[in-house]
Amino acid sequence: MTEFTLYRHNPLLDPAVHVWGWEIPVYLFLGGLVAGLMIIAGVRLLIMRPTARQALVCCTVGPLIGLVLLSAGMFALFLDLSHKFYVWRLYLAFEPTSPMSWGAWILLFVYPALLANALTHLPEAIPALAKRVPVLVTISDYILARPRIVVGIGLANMAIGVALGIYTGVLLGAMGARPLWNSAVLGPLFLFSGLSTAAALLHGILVLTTPDDERPQFADFLLSMVARWSQARPLDTRIAPTLAQADNSFLTIELGLLGFLLIGHLTSTAVHQQAAGLLLTGPYAAVFWVFVVGLGILVPLVIQHLELLHRIRHTIAPSLLVLSGGLVLRFVLVAAGQASHWATALP
Amino acid sequence: MARYIMVIDTRRCVGCMDCVVACKTENNIPEGYTRDWITETVCGEFPTVGLEIRTERCNQCANPPCVSCCPTGASHVHERGGVVLVNKDECIGCKACLAACPYDARFIHPDGYADKCTFCIHRVEKGLDPACVSVCPTHCMHFGDADDPLSEVSRLLTSRPQHTLLPEAGTKPRIYYLT
Structure with missing residues (x-):
């Protein structure tokens, strides 16, 4: 028997470590989502034929939403800082060993990469805006007249998107003090989770922009808002099956990586096994299995598979499930990671 | 170059918390926060029960994860003695160092920056012992240069069995507990 008594009560640390609250999971989720939007936008920009418009939602709407979401994520990160007015110090140094x-x-x-991708086809996607701001047409024409610039923008979005997506996982994975986080799998896991949420978001937007009399009332409201925004050229939905197919691939890989993460911990040291136990059977197990694995991955996988088989119509249900599953994944991993500790091995 | 370490005799420590009070007074630590603390570990079953009382603080690791994860360089290793310090004017309060420390030795000062034990480097540079060491009524704490083979800490390390905290975390802590 070992009994451990600690005479300390520092805020954020005692009685249980709670260094990071809601701000960091939200930032990690939005960062991953934007990374996914960048990669999809980059790929679509590279393979989109000049006359084809079916990918406009990926190349224009996605990056524009990405700009807003990233700003929201960075604001959450800013809220988390306890020495806020010194934030500019981040850009006075580059610390190669620090993922942050x-x-x-x-x-x-x-x-700039997101903006460039959005501007490339902006006049085609939102002609009303282009009419009011003619310089957008000039910029778009300039870029489209130079294929090398288009390729460069596409490649830059893909590369920076991969770096951003992996970084959100490495940020936690580099913390050796928290056994649950301390895995190289976390980087790819967050990257593919970001890709799946991005594909789900774009899929959801495409579904919402398709007229459908049977759609619930709240969706009509969203539809009218989006439709008004892109009134002159409704977004094509031929890409919807492609996105659902891609989303299913990302979800499958994400599920595999989650398995690798847990297997890695279960075959490691006692503290790592205890850390994995937090998700498998411990206090975070219910949320993890129900909201992350069940509703966040397996159920949307099945729904989207049925959509692709034309058994059911495309709805926003899988998109909402994947998005909420991705958010809960970050919340669970950040909270459980802080609960995992080497101190269980203290003499 | 000096390599400051602390050697603590767990057979002498009675957990009186004089070191905690001395640290708070010397370093003006705000109410509700502490840079050092006491732990008690009871092992075994009657009649072979063992009790170890320890005074703990930042372990001034030789491989400090709090320094490598700091995005601004605010957490750094001092050129004298290898003591890990925080420059409060460079700290943004991201709390990465708190998450990276397996000993939970850091905290966020009410003014927003990360704070921790400094081995009272301001006293050491004047030739004094850290405040906690200087007030210990049982003389269980010893401070000195591990690179000096004639120092008291070097002699203690070679004469008594000792352990560090969580050596398996790979941080190479530099506070040794004599058993």
């Missing part, structure tokens, strides 16, 4: 420093610098390149 890498992330701060990567974020600087995300904004």
